Amino acid sequence: MPPSEHEPLLSHPLLPAESTKGSTPSLESYAIPEEFPTRSIEDDVLPETSTLGRTITWSSAYILVISRVIGSGIFATPGVIVKDVGSVGLSLVLWVIGALVAACGLAVGLEYGCMLPRSGGEKVYLEFVYRKPKFLASTLVATQAVLLGFTASNCIVFAQYTLYAFDVDASDVLRKSLAVGLLTVITVLHGCFMTTGIRIQNVLGWIKVGLIIFMVISGLFVVLFRNHGHNGSGSQFPARSDLWKGADWSWGIISTSLFKVFYSFAGLNNVNNVMNEVRNPVRTLKSVSVTALVTAGVMYMLVNIAYFIVVPLDEIKESGELIAALFFERCFGQNVGRTLLPLAVALSGAGNVMVVTFALARLNQEIARQGFLPFSKLLASSRPFNAPLGGLVVHYIPSVLVIVLPPSGEVYSFILEVEGYPGQVFALASSIGLLWLRIKRPDLKRPFKAWRIAVALRIGLCLALLAAPFFPPREKEHKHGIWYATYAVVGISVIVFGLLYWYIWTKLIPAWQGYRLEEETDVLNDGTVRPFEVHPVTVHDIRDRESDYTLDKSGFQIHRHTASEKDFTDEEKIKTGYYAETENLLKDVTGASRVFIFDHTIRRQPPGQVSSGRNLRGPVQRVHIDQSYSAALSRVPHHLPDEAKKLLQGRVQIINVWRPIKTVQRDPLAVAEAKSVDDGSLVVTELIYPNRKGETYAVKHDPAHRWFYKSGLTPDEVLLIKCFDSKLDGRARRVPHTAFHVPGTENNEGRESIEIRALVFHEDDTLE
Structure with missing residues (x-):
């Protein structure tokens, strides 16, 4: 049954703005018993909850998604993936699997987003499903968002491609300084000039899409019209008999490679984080997300094929994150290929940093709004520039630390793996929660309903990826001496830290000081x-x-x-x-x-x-x-x-x-x-x-x-x-x-x- 005119699709649980304690009779926040959850x-x-207004149109929402999805991943991860799995055939299969899994995850996000159309994304959904123990879901999501919600990887790619374009053999200090500088400029732009920031990220988003199309056409040009490239023969794509040569079928290796593929599709639910600012939010969410998935899936497969056509496999394995730079150099030579086009990739990375920062700042503002951060009143406010400046600061600090503190080497791959592992825990929880809601709350309006097979596949893959550290690769050490399962240990440590923080904050300290926590709401001066x-x-x-x-x-x-x-x-x-x-x-x-x-x-x-x-x-x-x-x-x-x-x-x-x-x-x-x-x-x-x-x-x-x-x-x-x-x-x-x-x-x-x-x-x- 479609929702009636009287049933708003978008709303927020607003408890009394006036509350009391100690007056008789008095207005006071009264928790409705759990058997009667607030509908x-x-x-x-x-x-x-948003005071920023509905400024995000369909095209802006599409750019918000596609710029988040098409970031540094397609320009940096294919070389790393084929190096790890060993063969072109297995690498391409993982990209197909990644697109299918992304579609399953998108279906889950669409059902949640259309059913609960308000800003906050996964945080809102997990809070709605898992009400007990009280504040646990909120605390875990907040911990992950603050500690792992950074944009360091794209800042690093921006710095690497910029320095490569200018043929600078840079030190770690220069590389990291350039990455931090980009993040600083974007933080100031979104925090003080939000409208200008949105316009710039829209332009960069279309440049990024154009760059991907250009790369696909370039690969076809090499095959069809050139017998020899600047640095070698025409097509480097392996023969059918060699597609699977050197493949490493270890689940430990495949799982970490899948994390990198998933990273390249990350952001399909980016609009879910800012639903309060989207015009016609439910309709826009459904059409924008599906369009972005199809766009990204087709482009990713074609670009991977273009890489394998133009660049020899041995060079791809040695290229690390610079596979796109080698591609351009082999297609267009030293001048255009080594300078102009790598700069375009750097701009693409910068555009991705902009949209990720834009969305995560609002998620951090939602976390501060609920009191999970120190100085929450200050960080939750949209003053003085009608922008989430506090949320931007919360995002800026861990991102800078992740850029500056780790040594170079495999830091890019390590960041992607660390982000991906705990993400599977939350993906598993949200997928199971979706099925539970269908049983317990069939009355909720669902303008979109995920396919059961998609939800089941997502649950199965999440469990498999979480088990991956128990299946070690043949070589248990990476070349820089990092233990193969370090990413899982770090990811689980973040979740354990969240559990400890929740217990201390909600149980230990209240018991010690003789009070209890109740969730209430207030309205700041900016709304x-x-x-x-x-x-x-x-x-x-x-x-x-x-x-x-x-x-x-x-x-x-x-x-x-x-x-x-x-x-x-x-x-x-x-x-x-x-x-x-x-x-x-x-x-x-x-x-x-x-x-x-x-x-x-x-x-x-x-x-x-x-x-x-x-x-x-x-x-x-x-x-x-x-x-x-x-x-x-x-x-x-x-x-x-x-x-x-x-x-x-x-x-x-x-x-x-x-x-x-x-x-x-x-x-x-x-x-x-x-x-x-x-x-x-x-x-x-x-x-x-x-x-x-x-x-x-x-x-x-x-x-x-x-x-x-x-x-x-x-x-x-x-x-x-x-x-x-x-x-x-x-x-x-x-x-x-x-x-x-x-x-x-x-x-x-x-x-x-x-x-x-x-x-x-x-x-x-x-x-x-």
Whole structure:
């Protein structure tokens, strides 16, 4: 069933922006029991987290993916791979396997990305699946992202090809300085001039695609039109009988070579990391990712064949990361082949560094937003340049260390292997989690569904690659003396460090100092959502003073009204009977000329299960206003297109009619008096529906906010909540509201309520 208009595809679990501790009664963050996990992606008042805006178009998204995929890998790894596996045939087979495995991984990423379309990528998905032990999935992903989320390999390739182009026999210091210099320039560019950075990386991305096509054509030119190259015979491609000559079938060798192939396909899910900034995110994700996979797979195979046609096998094995440079030199000679084209490869590497830095900075910002890093408030902010400068700094530091500290030699291959091994652990966890979600959460909307065979193949290969260190190659030492399984030890050490960090941070220190961790959210001044500090807030009970609070004065009002419907279990009766009663109620209270009900929500928590219907949810414990000013007005042409022009000339309101189904004993609803909440406390955040966009308001904490509720509200009373009023004469225009926890009521019967949302028109009233 396709998602309805009321179910945003993009949202974020925003807990109350106002929270309390020590007040009675008080607004406080209340953890919904695990058997009732928060279904945040279906709540229609939940905002996304990005404050950067939707600036990524389809073409920018394609470049973001293809520039991440086509980086230094295809220019540097083929020579290393054929050196390790020994034969051209086995090398080409590994590239085919790599493309198939990449397709399986992409299918998993597409299902997750379309089901949970928000920034953060794999971190968001693992957090959603693995909720217990609490914070473990988040901590492990954060550890891997910070310690292994670097771009050192592409910086190294940039330096090597640049120095090769200028025929500089550089020292390690010069090579590493050039690599660090590139990373520094890109960090400053993305951190201070984000729009300019995106434009530059787009240009470099198209240069990269053009370079790959040029290489393929060059290889064909050598075969078809030249009997002899500059440095040897025409085609160097081995005969069929020699394709498998010298092949090393050791699984230990094949597995590390596969890591290098996978590295060349890494980035197909790059858009998943920045979904909050993508226009039409679900549709764009599906088309861009598949297009990029086909592009990369075809180009990679053709370029490998071009290498083997032009460059002799012995030279390829000795070339290391400079195979593309040898290719150009043999095709075009010393001048063009050794200078201009290697510079183009260097620019390609720089473009890859730009897109990787762009995406990983946002992942690091998400990690800081959730409080996993020191100085998280500073690192999570997008100020002062409306860019994730803090996330860029977190990415910059480990990247520089990896460039500077290791010795030269096989550092490039070692980096790829170290990145690849723990990555298989997370790939295995996400694949198994996807199958588990299909069983436990069949109600989740899945605009794309991965093929089961693809998920199964991915799981099998992940297990095989994780077992690879137990199958040593014939020669257990690399030529620089690095033990063959060092990459696995380092990769597992990162995961073990994450486990220890999680235990110390979430178990040991809280037990020692006598506190416990709860996940809550705050909204920074720039709109960034992050874990927040607790603020005491008193909620005043208005029992016996209900008449003091009216819609126009306070933004809310208690009104006695008995409904004919009592159970609210029959949708048809609600829409035919209760809707009509509510329309008359609103006309009587407000004097409106017309009422149009566009939505209703029933909130209750059935014991022992999670409701599968959209209109059946638990209490929402986060401070919010359902619509922004502009989003409220946009509902008129959306619901009543033929009459919108006339209706918008008069006064327009959106009023929620909130009624308990049973007397409220737990999780009552609180509202903030309208005049105590200025517009500076409101943060506009977007909602992405299947067929339109909407906006809601998140609310920043302010001690001046005045909160109210009525205790023991009965089914014969309704709470009228004004979410919008176009009248500009000083009357209340909107009120924040939230459910909140009253200490001591944990064992009381769960709250049940129905909430009607209605457009209320005063056609004869002016806006002033």
